[in-house]
Every structure is written in C-alpha cells, then in structure tokens.
Amino acid sequence: MKTALVIGTGLIGTSAALALARRGVTVHLADHDTEQARTAAALGAGTSEPPEGPVDLCVVAVPPTYVAPTLADAMRRGAASGYLDVASVKGGPRRELEAMGLDLASYIGTHPMSGRERSGPLAASADLFEGRPWVLTPTGDTDTHVLNLALELVAQCRAVPVVMDADAHDRAVALVSHMPHLVSSMVAARLENAEETAVRLCGQGIRDVTRIAASDPRMWIDILSANPGPVADLLAEVAADLDSAVTSLRELQSADESKRRDGATGVENMLRRGNAGQARVPGKHGTAPTVYEVVAVLIDDQPGQLAHIFADAERAGVNVEDVRIEHATGRQAGLVQLMVEPRAAAQLAVALRERGWSLRQQ
Amino acid sequence: MKTALVIGTGLIGTSAALALARRGVTVHLADHDTEQARTAAALGAGTSEPPEGPVDLCVVAVPPTYVAPTLADAMRRGAASGYLDVASVKGGPRRELEAMGLDLASYIGTHPMSGRERSGPLAASADLFEGRPWVLTPTGDTDTHVLNLALELVAQCRAVPVVMDADAHDRAVALVSHMPHLVSSMVAARLENAEETAVRLCGQGIRDVTRIAASDPRMWIDILSANPGPVADLLAEVAADLDSAVTSLRELQSADESKRRDGATGVENMLRRGNAGQARVPGKHGTAPTVYEVVAVLIDDQPGQLAHIFADAERAGVNVEDVRIEHATGRQAGLVQLMVEPRAAAQLAVALRERGWSLRQQ
Numbered sequence: 083m084k085t086a087l088v089i090g091t092g093l094i095g096t097s098a099a100l101a102l103a104r105r106g107v108t109v110h111l112a113d114h115d116t117e118q119a120r121t122a123a124a125l126g127a128g129t130s131e132p133p134e135g136p137v138d139l140c141v142v143a144v145p146p147t148y149v150a151p152t153l154a155d156a157m158r159r160g161a162a163s164g165y166l167d168v169a170s171v172k173g174g175p176r177r178e179l180e181a182m183g184l185d186l187a188s189y190i191g192t193h194p195m196s197g198r199e200r201s202g203p204l205a206a207s208a209d210l211f212e213g214r215p216w217v218l219t220p221t222g223d224t225d226t227h228v229l230n231l232a233l234e235l236v237a238q239c240r241a242v243p244v245v246m247d248a249d250a251h252d253r254a255v256a257l258v259s260h261m262p263h264l265v266s267s268m269v270a271a272r273l274e275n276a277e278e279t280a281v282r283l284c285g286q287g288i289r290d291v292t293r294i295a296a297s298d299p300r301m302w303i304d305i306l307s308a309n310p311g312p313v314a315d316l317l318a319e320v321a322a323d324l325d326s327a328v329t330s331l332r333e334l335q336s337a338d339e340s341k342r343r344d345g346a347t348g349v350e351n352m353l354r355r356g357n358a359g360q361a362r363v364p365g366k367h368g369t370a371p372t373v374y375e376v377v378a379v380l381i382d383d384q385p386g387q388l389a390h391i392f393a394d395a396e397r398a399g400v401n402v403e404d405v406r407i408e409h410a411t412g413r414q415a416g417l418v419q420l421m422v423e424p425r426a427a428a429q430l431a432v433a434l435r436e437r438g439w440s441l442r443q444q
Numbered sequence: 445m446k447t448a449l450v451i452g453t454g455l456i457g458t459s460a461a462l463a464l465a466r467r468g469v470t471v472h473l474a475d476h477d478t479e480q481a482r483t484a485a486a487l488g489a490g491t492s493e494p495p496e497g498p499v500d501l502c503v504v505a506v507p508p509t510y511v512a513p514t515l516a517d518a519m520r521r522g523a524a525s526g527y528l529d530v531a532s533v534k535g536g537p538r539r540e541l542e543a544m545g546l547d548l549a550s551y552i553g554t555h556p557m558s559g560r561e562r563s564g565p566l567a568a569s570a571d572l573f574e575g576r577p578w579v580l581t582p583t584g585d586t587d588t589h590v591l592n593l594a595l596e597l598v599a600q601c602r603a604v605p606v607v608m609d610a611d612a613h614d615r616a617v618a619l620v621s622h623m624p625h626l627v628s629s630m631v632a633a634r635l636e637n638a639e640e641t642a643v644r645l646c647g648q649g650i651r652d653v654t655r656i657a658a659s660d661p662r663m664w665i666d667i668l669s670a671n672p673g674p675v676a677d678l679l680a681e682v683a684a685d686l687d688s689a690v691t692s693l694r695e696l697q698s699a700d701e702s703k704r705r706d707g708a709t710g711v712e713n714m715l716r717r718g719n720a721g722q723a724r725v726p727g728k729h730g731t732a733p734t735v736y737e738v739v740a741v742l743i744d745d746q747p748g749q750l751a752h753i754f755a756d757a758e759r760a761g762v763n764v765e766d767v768r769i770e771h772a773t774g775r776q777a778g779l780v781q782l783m784v785e786p787r788a789a790a791q792l793a794v795a796l797r798e799r800g801w802s803l804r805q806q
Contacts, residue, residue: 209802254638254639254641257642259647264714266718267717268627268718269682270717270721270725272678273725280615283577288620288725290653290655291627292725299715310696310697319634320631323633324682324686331676334672349668349669352630355629356628356632359631359632360655362635362638364646380571403769404769442571
C-alpha cells in the first residue's frame with residue numbers, strides 16, 4: 083500500500099492515518115468538517131489535499147448512519163482500489179450497500195476494538211490499535227486483494243486481525259459490550275434516588291459493575307440503534323434469568339423447607355453459571371485469565387509511596403503484573419494491592435517487610 | 445473496655461480480636477472448632493482459655509444461621525455486659541432473638557463492611573477494618589453503655605461507624621452489594637456457552653462488570669438466603685427496566701419512524717438514569733467521585749518500568765491517585781494509565797516526556 087484516503091478524521095480515522103503515515107504511506111484526509119481534516123493533517127496524519135487519482139485503500143471512518151452513503155459515494159467516484167469502513171456494527175451497513183446495488187467485491191467491513199472515552203482528532207494516536215483485536219468481515223465475494231489491503235492496514239496499526247461473519251460480529255459485540263453496557267446502567271439507575279446512608283456503603287464491587295454506566299448516552303444511542311436486535315435478544319435472556327432469580331429468592335422466604343431448598347438450588351445454579359461464564363473472560367494478556375497472588379501494602383497518601391513500593395519490588399526482582407489502589411473511606415490512608423505471579427508473592431512480601439512496609443494479609 | 449470474649453474465630457472474629465489485643469484488651473477466644481480458636485490465639489489474638497467471670501463485650505462472629513442461638517446462649521450465661529454480632533444481615537437475627545423472649549437492651553447488631561476473598565483466622569489482620577464503614581443498628585431499647593462498647597470496638601479497629609436501622613441496613617446492602625452481585629452473575633452467565641471468537645472480543649468493560657461473578661457460590665447462598673426479600677424487590681425493579689429496554693430496542697427495529705423515535709427516547713432515558721446513579725457511587729476516598737485526568741504511558745513488560753514511572757512522577761512532585769495497567773492482547777507490551785488531579789496532569793505529561801516515556805494521548 084502506497085496511498086490511502088481516510089474519510090472522517092475523528093479519533094479512529096486520524097489514528098489509522100497516523101499509523102499509515104508513520105510507515106510511509108501517502109495519506110489524504112477528508113472530513114465534512116474541513117477544519118477537522120486540517121487539524122488531523124497538522125498532527126502529521128497526512129495531507130488535507132485531495133488525491134489526484136485513485137488511491138490504494140479508502141478508509142471510511144464516519145458515524146454509523148453515514149457509512150453506507152459515504153462508501154457509495156466514494157465507490158461511484160472510483161476513489162480507490164479497495165474500500166473499508168470501521169463502524170462498530172457490520173450487518174446493517176453491508177445490507178444498505180447491497181440495497182444500493184453496488185458491487186461489493188472491493189469492499190470489506192471492519193471493526194477495530196479500541197475503546198476510548200474521548201473523541202476527535204486531538205485524541206488520536208498511532209498506538210491506539212496496538213495489540214487490540216481488529217475484526218474483518220470478508221464474504222465469498224470479497225477480492226483477495228482487498229482483504230490483503232485490510233490486513234496490511236491492521237498490521238501497520240499493530241492490531242490483531244480476527245475474521246468473522248458480519249452478523250456474528252454484531253451478535254458478539256452485543257454480547258461482550260452492548261448488553262453489559264445497558265445492564266450496568268440499570269444497576270446504576272437503582273442508586274439514582276437511594277438514601278445517602280445506603281450509597282455510603284458502596285464498595286469496590288458495585289463500583290466496578292457500574293463504571294461503564296458513566297459513558298456518554300449520545301454515543302451509546304447511536305451504537306444501540308445500529309444493533310437493536312441482537313441486544314434485545316440478550317437482554318430478554320437476562321430478563322428470564324432475573325425472573326427466575328426473583329422466584330428463587332421468594333422461595334427462600336417461604337415457611338416450607340422444601341421450597342426453601344428449591345430456592346437455594348435456583349440461586350446456586352445462577353451463581354455457578356456466573357462463575358463458569360466469568361472464567362471465560364480473557365485476562366489482560368488476552369489469554370485465559372491468569373491467577374495472580376495479591377500482596378497488599380498499607381500506605382498513607384503521600385507522593386512517593388508508590389514509587390518506593392515499585393522500586394522495592396524491582397530491587398526484589400519481582401514483576402508487578404497489575405495493581406489496584408484502594409483508598410479507605412473518609413481518610414487518606416489506603417491499600418495498594420500488587421498482583422504478581424504466584425511463585426513471586428512470598429519473595430515480594432519478604433522483601434517489602436524487610437524494607438519496613440506494613441502488609442495486610444490477603 | 446478491658447476484657448472481651450470473641451465467639452467465632454474466623455476472618456472477622458480473629459481480626460477484631462487482633463485489633464483489641466493490640467490495644468491491651470484481654471481477649472478470650474471461643475470457637476466450636478477448638479483448633480481454630482487455638483490458631484487465633486497463636487496469632488496473638490488472645491487466649492483460648494475461657495474467661496473466669498463476665499467480660500465487658502461479647503463479640504459473636506459466627507455464620508448468619510448460628511448468630512441468634514449463639515447470642516441467646518451467651519446472654520443466658522451472662523457472659524458479658526454487652527453483646528454484638530457482625531453478621532452481614534441485621535433484621536432477621538434481631539427478630540429471632542426477640543422471638544426467643546430475650547431482653548435486647550444489652551445487644552446491638554453490627555456489620556463491618558470489610559470484604560475479603562479469603563476466610564479463616566490465617567487470613568485475619570488487625571488492619572482489616574481500617575477506614576471501612578462499620579454499621580451499627582441500635583434501637584430505642586439499646587443501653588447507651590452497650591452502644592458505647594460497640595463504638596469503642598469500632599474505634600479500636602479504626603473503622604468508620606455508621607448508624608442505621610436494621611431493616612434499612614438490609615435494604616442498603618441488597619442495593620449496593622447483593623443485587624449487583626446477582627446481576628453480574630447473569631451477565632457473566634451469557635458467556636458460558638458463547639463462541640470462542642466472540643469471547644476474544646471482551647474488553648475492560650465486561651471484565652469490570654463480571655469481576656465479582658467469580659466469587660464463591662457457597663458464601664453467597666448464605667448471604668442471599670439471609671436477605672431474600674430486599675434482593676428480590678430490587679431484582680424485580682431491574683427486570684422491569686430490562687423489559688422496557690427490550691421494548692425500546694424492538695421499537696428501534698421498526699419501519700415506522702415515530703416508533704423508532706420512541707425507542708431512542710426510551711434507551712436514552714435508561715442511559716441517563718444510569719449516568720445519574722453512577723455519579724452517586726462514592727470515589728475511592730469515600731466522598732463524591734473525583735474526576736481525575738488520565739496520563740497514559742506505553743511500557744514493555746519488563747520489571748522496573750512501573751518503578752521508574754512512579755519515581756519520575758515523584759520527582760515531578762505529582763501524586764498518582766490511581767493506576768490501571770492494560771496489557772495488550774497477545775503481547776507483553778501494555779499501557780499504564782496514571783490518574784492524577786486535573787491540575788497536575790500537564791505537569792506530569794511534560795515531566796514523563798522529558799524523561800523519554802512515550803505517552804498515548806487520552
């Protein structure tokens with residue numbers, strides 16, 4: 083790939099352009115907001131001048147609703163040898179393009195799984211996609227040449243290509259992202275009018291469950307509007323589980339012991355299925371979840387405490403895999419949980435104690 | 445308080461005993477498993493010999509089902525001047541004690557909010573309760589003397605006392621802990637039989653939502669069995685929200701534009717209520733959530749990188765409030781997100797860049 087045209091210079095488009103430009107591809111940037119395209123160009127993502135002839139790859143990185151018309155326009159102009167989009171939903175845009183009667187041999191739908199709270203070219207980075215899955219949805223009609231252009235883009239962005247059917251992709255993101263997002267909102271919604279004393283009792287559990295409920299509703303309405311069917315199907319499954327959990331809990335209130343036993347069995351089954359599903363969530367290294375040992379260190383909240391802990395861990399030759407800082411309610415003291423390989427935990431605990439740290443047994 | 449009797453030397457009982465013993469209280473330890481009481485004594489939590497006369501405070505730290513009979517037995521023996529339990533549910537045990545015809549002036553139900561994955565005396569620590577809320581549920585009948593004994597225990601454990609009505613406590617823990625736990629299990633359960641390709645797309649969002657679904661089902665059946673009513677009521681509310689979300693999503697699939705608009709409004713309301721509820725979750729310092737700026741640093745996964753980053757932050761005079769390490773899928777490289785006070789973010793970014801770190805714009 084020598085030349086590319088990126089249409090839509092928001093977070094994703096500009097990040098992809100930066101990655102391509104860094105590797106010597108001549109990138110042309112276009113946006114309905116020409117100011118935004120010039121900003122992306124100023125960041126080193128390419129030129130905001132239009133290409134003189136057809137480019138190798140046209141990357142369409144516009145909001146979901148504009149994907150099909152933007153692609154159709156570019157294809158009719160013969161802007162490129164291959165075309166792809168990066169929208170978070172894949173079935174709908176493909177069907178729209180088919181309905182427009184376009185020849186889709188030169189098109190491939192893709193989706194880089196790179197979340198980010200901020201948007202716009204200023205949030206962009208050539209490293210945005212590094213190590214993340216980038217879904218490609220070729221069909222039997224897709225030109226091999228176009229698939230290879232897409233694979234080249236993914237490689238230059240240092241992402242990990244994953245090939246899927248478009249509708250399977252949409253069901254998968256409904257499962258791992260859209261459904262959990264709405265459920266998180268529903269748990270959080272229960273706190274809206276809760277008493278202050280109750281809210282004070284919140285701990286790390288509910289904090290984690292509701293974290294993503296803080297996201298921007300406008301972006302999520304777009305995402306959910308583009309994938310309503312698969313999300314509704316999954317929510318209906320969760321609703322059925324909820325109904326049966328309510329039944330089990332009511333049985334636990336019964337005076338009849340055999341009913342209470344049924345209730346306990348129902349709740350237990352739910353919890354065990356949760357265990358089994360949770361165990362499949364990939365760990366941060368993208369493989370099976372690694373079980374780390376936790377070494378917990380008490381700190382006061384002075385600058386430098388963390389630096390000293392990490393320096394002491396380094397001296398002990400221990401690699402800290404993950405870390406969680408838990409501040410105590412209403413005070414500055416806190417707890418640093420260092421996650422390390424099980425075989426390194428004892429060594430780290432001894433080293434930290436020797437250096438005067440106060441550990442909390444886990 | 446000079447003398448105490450701790451009945452039940454598991455995690456909570458032994459931790460409280462350690463805190464009391466550390467401050468010079470003579471602590472007697474009892475457990476139906478005498479070996480376990482001796483282990484607690486060997487850890488410095490007190491003596492496994494029975495007291496010669498009544499002690500000042502009797503702490504009952506046995507599983508929920510045994511709380512009422514254990515308390516009744518101790519009260520009938522006149523074991524102490526004041527009695528408290530530490531079970532995670534408060535309404536049921538009180539009603540059981542009342543039904544037994546006991547005089548409850550000398551009793552106060554309490555609940556220290558100190559979660560821990562492990563149990564037993566070996567997991568105990570005098571610091572377990574430090575800075576955590578410890579709920580006290582006095583009634584009009586509770587002796588002031590007994591309330592003060594409980595407050596003294598809470599102070600010696602360096603926890604933060606929170607006074608609540610017993611049933612309000614049970615509804616509060618249903619809200620902030622029990623309901624979110626079951627909902628997390630239900631989201632995780634959807635992954636149990638999902639295709640491997642879909643599971644590969646999991647990101648930080650679903651990882652956070654499902655983290656607590658990994659807990660031990662046996663412990664959670666006990667907890668939920670003791671508080672089924674309030675949990676069922678909240679799950680029924682979530683189920684109603686789920687049903688209306690399914691309706692809204694089906695409307696989004698409609699050919700009729702006004703229906704699609706209704707659907708979008710329904711989804712938006714749900715997301716906004718989630719925003720409002722999430723904003724009430726206390727931050728790690730136990731106050732309103734602080735909005736930190738994120739400074740993201742690319743690392744390779746060598747020991748020492750974190751130490752160097754924290755040392756450089758210290759040199760820049762910046763206090764890191766929280767940290768999250770995100771490893772890239774399938775490789776050792778990763779991203780360290782440093783959360784700092786907004787006014788310190790620019791200073792930190794400049795300092796880290798000067799020292800050669802590669803930052804990713806957020």
